[in-house]
Amino acid sequence: MSATLKDHPVVARFAETRSAAADRYGRNSQAVVFLLYEELLSMLTLLAAEQSSTLVRTRVEELVFDIQHRFDTGGVAAPARKVQRTVSTNPTVIEFDRPTFEKYYRRPLEAMDRRAVRIADRGQVLAALRLGASYLYVVDEDGELWIWPRPYRLLDVMFGWAQGRSTEATRVVHPMLVPDRLRAMAAGELVVVGSPERLFVVANLKSGHFRPSAECASGIRQAVERALDSRDSADIVVFTMPAPIQPAEGV
Template sequence: MGNLSDPEPVLTRFAQTREAVTAKYGSDSQAVTFLYYEELISLRTLLTRDRASTVLRGRVGELVDIIQTRFHAGGAREPARTFHRTVATDPVVIEYDRAHFERQYRRALELRARTAVRIRHRAQAMSVIEPGASYLYAVDDDGSLLLWPEACRLADLMFGWAPGRPVDPDRVVHPMLVPDRLRVRAAGEMILVGTEASLAVVANLRSGHFRPPAPCAVELRRAAGSAFELDDPADVDVFVMPESGRPPSPKGNDDESAHREPAGSSVH
């Protein structure tokens, strides 16, 4: 990734790649969003090794703003019907419908013969997580951080739910992380970067089943800071998703064909 004392070669490489991708696919394309996200992960990794770098910290701040703006610009697709509801507001707690979970996802969970891992401290996290890989996470209604212990490629998460792509009926979805109570304070995708000595987190609130609103970012930051033993809240980046305009229908159907999101999005 270049000389830590000089991040310019890394910045230049990403700028050149982005220019080529923009020329081919357009400035608003999903491919460009992916590159911004990839650049953020790379620079966050460098920053864990060189926390004094004002160049890295400045560019990380720019990227966070750029990516958040692109997520908001994409808008939110309305699901045909939904199966979640808000059951508390301070903090926000969202509950998934029990009957629908048992009918739609219980069998898939049993076939996987594994469960989400409750993260209790940094050393344990490093034994479960591959730095730089993306994981589904949930903050349960007690405020604990849970991760599904199977890594996903960032490209799969960014592109896997593009319109027209087939939906895998056996994929892991966020309610499978909290099958006992089906309640969360936050849910989405998370990437841990760095080493056990120095960590940072890049995460989002992207869950098509729970659809956590922006205030849930507070709970994610709190849970991640506690679980990973982070001293600085600025070491956790959280991207919020645009909210849909109408409340959930009480008779929902979250058929994932209705949950496909705009460029730069995926739902679980």
């Protein structure tokens, strides 16, 4: 990071907080990743207002690289039981196990007063989503973008719902967004930031139920590009997750 970047008040504030978190939890802790993610959202919000700022754009690029590197090297444990399968490639389509869905998720979904909302254009993005909030999303097998219309805090989606925090009675999981076909080209969490005049999207492929591979990044990228009518690839950041680590034989 250049001396000029370090002097930026937002960058300096996050650097100080991140240093304290690293001392307490470790340099590679999830707390540090959370703060990097928060800084990225803040810098993109600044970039929406200062679109010609090379300084802010450079910091955004640094943060994207750093966060992706941490995801790549962080490792993801393999599930105890596989409940999804790839049903097609190019593009990749993943199907969640129907018996598992019916056993664990059908009844809770039917008891809810919400359903996923299809997002097809910029007007729907601005009407349905709160800027800066995190949302669960699924891109279905037809390339349509579905959002669960409840805003979450980034803190909650990264660390889980701690005791005392206000939550829905039932945790929503990605298959609930596409209950009829249970198929996805991409699934994870996304945040829209910026202003009505200039929007940025930060998405990831974090879904323990669909477990989309890195190749699925194109699915969410293309769906968001259509919804925002975006012509600048830099408007959309997609973080991928590493392949699950299989347990050692005999463990």
